[in-house]
Amino acid sequence: MGEEQDLDEAILRLLGAQEITDQAVLQRLLAAEGHAPSQSTLSRHLKRLSIQKVRGRYQRVEPGAAGPTQGVRVLEAPPNMLVLKTAPGYAQVVGVMVDRAPDIPGLAGTVAGDDTVFIAVRDPSLLAEVRSQVERLLRLVP
Structure with a gap:
């Protein structure tokens, strides 16, 4: 479980530090830090962390938001x-x-x-x- 949490923390830190527009770029940045998630593992982590591509870059979105008009x-x-x-x-x-x-x-x-x-x-x-x-x-x- 520690490796999963470390990967989550690395993903959040990288996304907070720079604009990332492609999962392959995120995979390379993670690899440079010693993480080597497959594309499917990375996608699973992004989903669990409520990270989506919004306006061309990956970012955390409000969990549970059903769509653009939710909570307007x-x-x-x-x-x-x-x-x-x-x-x-x-x-x-x-x-x-x-x-x-x-x-x-x-x-x-x-x-x-x-x-x-x-x-x-x-x-x-x-x-x-x-x-x-x-x-x-x-x-x-x-």
Whole structure:
């Protein structure tokens, strides 16, 4: 069990120290430290540690997050902005979902970071309507 834990610690340390975009690169870095996991062993460890490739690089994600809309919070920022808070790594996916949604009247567009999406609304009088449509789109309300 000690070797398994050592491998887990090495994986977490390496991913925290640098951006790793490929499992083969991670395998080489681990080998340089005296670990030699096969690809299937490495994949099993990544899954157990809740590490996924997000936006092109491997990183730890919130365990149990079912998808990009899991746990999204919607905040109003009057007069004409909504702010969506997502799990780390999901803001861009959620932003694209909102941008591509048909028939959200008053939606000007979105700007997304890692865990935050800003939604611009053309007319401040439509803020509540856009919020309602976005919440329905993301299935935050029935």
